[in-house]
Amino acid sequence: MKKNIKSVDPATQEMLKWTEKECIETIWDRTKLQEPHCGFGSLGVCCKNCNLGPCRIDPFGEGAKYGVCGADKDAIAARNLLRHAISGSACHNDHGRDLALALLALSEGKTQGYSIKAEEKLKKVAKEYGVEIENKSLKEIAGEFAKKILAEYGQQTGELIFSHRAPKKRQELWRKLGIMPRGIDREITESLSRTNIGVDNDYKSLVASIMKVSLSDGWGGSMVATEISDILFGLPAPVRAKMNLGVLKEDEVNILLHGHVPLLSDVVAETALDEELIKKAKDKGAKGINVAGICCTANEVLVRKGIPVAGNFLQQELALATGAVDLMLVDLQCVMPSLARVAESFHTKIISTHEKARFPGVPHVEFKEERAVDQAKELIETAIDNFTNRDKERVHIPQETSDAVVGFTAEGIFRHLGGKYRSSYRPLNNAIIEGRIRGVVGVVGCDNPKNQSGGSHTKMVKELIAHDILVIQTGCAAVACGKSGLLRPEAALEYAGAGLREVCEAVGIPPVLHGGACVDNSRILIECCNILNEGGLGEDFSDLPIAGAAPEWMSEKAVAIGWYVVASGLFVLFGSPLPVLGSENLTRYITKDLFDIIGAGWGFEEDPVKGAHVLIEHINKKREKLNLRPMMHEPLTSKKDNDALVS
Amino acid sequence: MKKLYYDVSKCLACKTCEIVCAVGKSASKELFSSITEDTKPLTCVKVKDAQGKNFPIACRHCKAHPCVDACIAHALSYDAKTGRVLHDKDKCTGCWMCVMVCPYGAIRDNKKLKVPVRCDFCADTDEPRCINACPVGAIMFLEEDELESREQSKNKK
Structure with a gap:
């Protein structure tokens, strides 16, 4: 059963054994306690918007058909x-x-x-x-x-x-x-x-x-x-970096930046290079100051500065459970309220910094732009002071790290593909038109313990690039693929179809491009605009052989992203369905009727490989409509079975 | 002879037991597809409330089992060894006598299939599905003496 395999990532697997032994509760334990999830909620047919209710509609059609107010x-x-x-x-x-x-x-x-x-x-x-x-x-x-x-x-x-x-x-x-x-x-x-x-x-x-x-x-x-x-x-540019829990250092002061807003984290990353602070750290017996990130704050400083990523959403508790984190700074969004409970078992200090987000048991130092550098210094000093409290006996850092080349933007593609002197999207458009690249899919979004963490992303992305589809990523999905080694340029040689591989080899890019945090999905919109402006692939988003996917979505932000992508004219595939299946009309409307209204709509498929094929089929249809040339090469039939990665 | 027992002090009337029961009676056994099946599955358990307490109601497989005596077609029978009321759907004529005589109101009529809707402790699995589905642990599947010893230890506390 998939439930037993919690993650494809060996570092996560190792840490889950450790947290079990140390009796540290994680998101996987809490998931188990919530299962089975409420069927009314999953189907979207419970309403608690007013005090006539709460109301629920019987999905089997036997009981209540309407809420008290009369809503169907x-x-x-x-x-x-x-x-x-x-x-x-x-x-x-x-x-x-x-x-x-x-x-x-x-x-x-x-x-x-x-x-x-x-x-x-x-x-x-x-x-x-x-x-x-x-x-x-x-x-x-x-x-x-x-x-x-x-x-x-x-x-x-x-x-x-x-x-x-x-x-x-x-x-x-x-x-x-x-x-x-x-x-x-x-x-x-x-x-x-x-x-x-x-x-x-x-x-x-x-x-x-x-x-x-x-x-x-x-x-x-x-x-x-x-x-x-x-x-x-700064505009991100390709930079080599490391990902996964192994970026935490046993002999350095470890500072983790977690959340989404780069306003403080960028300054902390910059300030940590301060000679004086490093000397202070050395005086306390550390070899240096190591700044790493979690979630999208990580992605912000990763794509701009090459600051390593310790993990994505599901790994935030595991990072603390290494016992090696001296300070974690949290701002907002996707920060688990359980962090303070994990940190309690160690010397680790957590400090919340954003006026909008507080966490029980976590001290708050409100970030002010006018004192950004001073605050960063003070916070780093807190971390340095805390380093001496670290219990070396209880430090448990998994060794895994993966290399990744990240930092691909809509602006950057002009130069990566067109070169410095005639920067242009032409080579990309031509590659699509000629049938070297089948199309583009943005595989984005969260990671979710309902799925086999990261497994869905990795499987889907491998299947897509084997079929010559260039993959663009952001957020936790990008980190999942990074940990699986798909963000290395060499991944093109191992997993990409022959056509996509030719393009990647010619310009030296990975087949999977990491564009930044989840707000940076807006880059994908701009990339689509640039492709259309370059010409030859239609006049509107709905003409393009491009789609979006979020195989492990969980946040409401993913719902908003999915919807603006659909409303912009691109097909979007989610892993587990949106909570709409309780309404046949709404389900039909957003998965079928919308295509005639807005030129795009939704698909749901929990199996990531099947999902990849839904996307491939969609792209094939768009290619046909545009009368593009047949694909130059057969898709790569993977020698490495997808499941090999799981074991 | 394990039977279902309910802790009325815990039940929040979320009706999750109803949902998993219906899904368990569906062809696909899976929530999302079960609601689109041609013959909609029916839940054997219904959450009711009385005197400010909520409780699920399903066939008690009671020792009195008046339904068995009332059944004109002898479709219902009582297996004294397992303590369960059994139903033979081939013999059932859909007369609904069982529905009328059940003192608990625990039998409902499936008008489409013309068979009573009755809890069979999920005959196709080891345990009734509702026990693990209940988010507050209000549903128990126990031997009678197990229940008594639980009650006693609870009172001691």
Whole structure:
């Protein structure tokens, strides 16, 4: 049974034996206690939006067909789904706001340690927003630009500037369907109001609202977060780095950065290079200061600075259970509230730093941009002081690490494929048109103990690249594949189909490109725009042989991402289904009818290899419609059975 | 002769037992596909409430078993060795006498298949599915004396 195999990753397996022995509770233990999960919730047919209930619809059609208010299963499932999408979008949008506020603070001289690292990008984006850049200092430009972005959060009418990056045809469709977002905060508020009792009860109208609020994330908050992070912390460029728990060092001060917002973590990573601090660490008997990351904060500093990744979402408790972490800094999103309980067994200190996120038993040091460097120094000193409290007898660090080359952006592809002197997407488009590359799939999202952790990503991605599909990744999915060695350029020689392999060999890229954190899925949207602008592959996202997948999704943010990708015109495949199956109408609407309305829709397939073939079939159909040449090479029939990796 | 017992102080009426029971009676035995089967499976257990307490109700396989006496077609019988009420669906005429006489209201009618819906302790598995599904552990599958000793030790505390 798959339940016995908790993870494909040997470091995780080793740590799970250790945590069992040490009686440390992990997410896998808690999962077991929650199983079987409530069927009403899984099917999306329970509602607790008002005090008439809570209500449940009998999925077998025998008992209650309606909630007390009269809502049917279609309305209930759609309202619930909308709430998921709102919460997910709110996370990304607020993350974007944090960065916009930081950029504004920088322009006003109220930050410490920040600078504008991507000058060209700032100028380009500011121009998009109608900022006059002639004869202005970078700070002036940054200030005006940040104010314009922040104004879009409170905007009541009009459109988001970034949404105009989408193909004309797509924009027209959004306007026609009434789902073009008007203002970032407006869409969140309005859609949430729809889910109150007795407001919007038509599942089709609710789905439109889901798409609208999710678009305000993808072409709004997430894109804002990506663009400003690039401006403040630098445009990622390919960099070699290491992943997995083995990056923790037995003889160094270990600091883990966990969460999603790079505002403090980037400064900590930078400040840890300070000679004085390193000397202090040495005085305490450590050989140095080792900064590593968990979750998407990790991805942010990984793709920009090559800071190693200790693990993805499911590994956060295991990292603490090594007993080697002197300080973990947590900001927000995907931070398990159980961390303090794990840390209790060791000397490990956890400090929360973001005003929005507190954790029981975790001391809070609120991050302030104007003291960023001083705070980073103080926090690192806390870690150094704590190093001497480490019980060496109880340190248990698995040796596993994997190499990865990461940091591929929409801007970078111009140069990686076109070269420095004629940078262009032409070679990529040509490779797709000629049948070297079948298409592109973004395999993104979380890792989930319901699945065999990381196993779904690895299996799906291997199957895709064997069929000459270039894979783009972000978030925990990228780390899962990184740990399995798929982010190495050499992976092309081992696992890629002949066509994809030729391209990877010619330009020296891995067959699986890591683009950053989960907000950076907005990069994938821009990459699709660039491919369309280059020409030859249709006029709209829905023409492209491109799709998205999240085989182990768990966060509401994944729901929002999935929806903005669908609303942008790309097919999305989730592993376990969205909680909609209790409503036949809603299920049919989003898995079939939507294709005729928005040019894309949803698929659900829990088996990752079968899922890969659903994606391959989808891409084949798009190739056929575009009249592209037949594929040059047969897919690679894997000599290494997928299951070999599992044992 | 293990039987199902319910702790009324724990039951939160989440109806998870109803769901897993129906899934267990489906052809696919899997939640997502069971709800789309042509003949919808029916749960043998129903969560009810009285006097401020919730409790699942399913066939008690009781010693009195008036349903067996009432069955005009002799489809229902009592196996004294296992202490279970058995049902022969080939003999059943769907007259619903059993439904009417059950003092617990634990037998329901499947109008489509014309057979009573009755708990058979999940005859196709080792244990009834509901016991492990209950998130609060309110459902127990025990021998009678086991239950008594549990009650006694509980009272001592």
